[in-house]
Amino acid sequence: MKIFVIELYEDDPEKSTGRKMVRFGFAKYTEKPRGIVLNPLSEEVISIDDVEIVNKYGLSVIDSSWNKSDAKFYARFMSRFSRRLPLLFAGNPINYAKPYKLSSLEAVSASLYILNFIDISLKLLSLYKWGKTFYDLNKELLESYRGKRKDEIIEIEKSFLKEEPQQ
Numbered sequence: 824m825k826i827f828v829i830e831l832y833e834d835d836p837e838k839s840t841g842r843k844m845v846r847f848g849f850a851k852y853t854e855k856p857r858g859i860v861l862n863p864l865s866e867e868v869i870s871i872d873d874v875e876i877v878n879k880y881g882l883s884v885i886d887s888s889w890n891k892s893d894a895k896f897y898a899r900f901m902s903r904f905s906r907r908l909p910l911l912f913a914g915n916p917i918n919y920a921k922p923y924k925l926s927s928l929e930a931v932s933a934s935l936y937i938l939n940f941i942d943i944s945l946k947l948l949s950l951y952k953w954g955k956t957f958y959d960l961n962k963e964l965l966e967s968y969r970g971k972r973k974d975e976i977i978e979i980e981k982s983f984l985k986e987e988p989q990q
């Protein structure tokens with residue numbers, strides 16, 4: 824599995840989950856985006872339809888600081904390979920329970936789960952104590968997205984959003 828981290832060196836290096844994935848040998852740094860690129864502002868959702876691209880070219884995450892990542896920033900990374908994640912809640916203490924605002928490691932782990940690479944998805948989560956919190960919060964969602972095609976994921980997300988009280 825080729826996982827790539829586009830490191831922007833904006834956050835405390837001790838706290839960067841992207842760097843930790845590299846330190847533990849799960850990912851490599853890349854200067855340029857490779858394969859499917861996780862971009863929260865993409866209109867297209869990640870799904871099993873992307874598994875061939877990920878197998879062949881990999882999955883990239885943009886390890887920037889949320890404070891500095893506005894629409895203009897993400898526009899720089901927009902391409903036909905950009906994908907957003909469907910509704911999921913952060914389990915990390917910084918953005919705990921916030922929808923869509925995941926750490927780099929949570930975003931990669933969730934993508935791998937949706938693409939049906941469960942083992943590596945859970946191994947990544949085990950790098951942090953809050954990995955289990957992320958899994959417990961999202962188990963039902965992740966399981967319902969797993970292996971599904973884009974249109975199905977959109978429908979599932981819509982039905983979960985209807986249940987969610989609006990903030």
Ligand SMILES: C[S@@+](CC[C@H](N)C(=O)[O-])C[C@H]1O[C@@H](n2cnc3c(N)ncnc32)[C@H](O)[C@@H]1O
Binds near residue numbers: 886
């Ligand atoms: C903004 S960075 C923050 C990283 C944080 N400082 C850390 O140490 O994990 C998180 C990255 O994960 C990916 N990501 C997070 N939530 C996402 C979502 N809802 N859809 C797509 N990608 C997402 C994006 O690549 C995003 O740039």
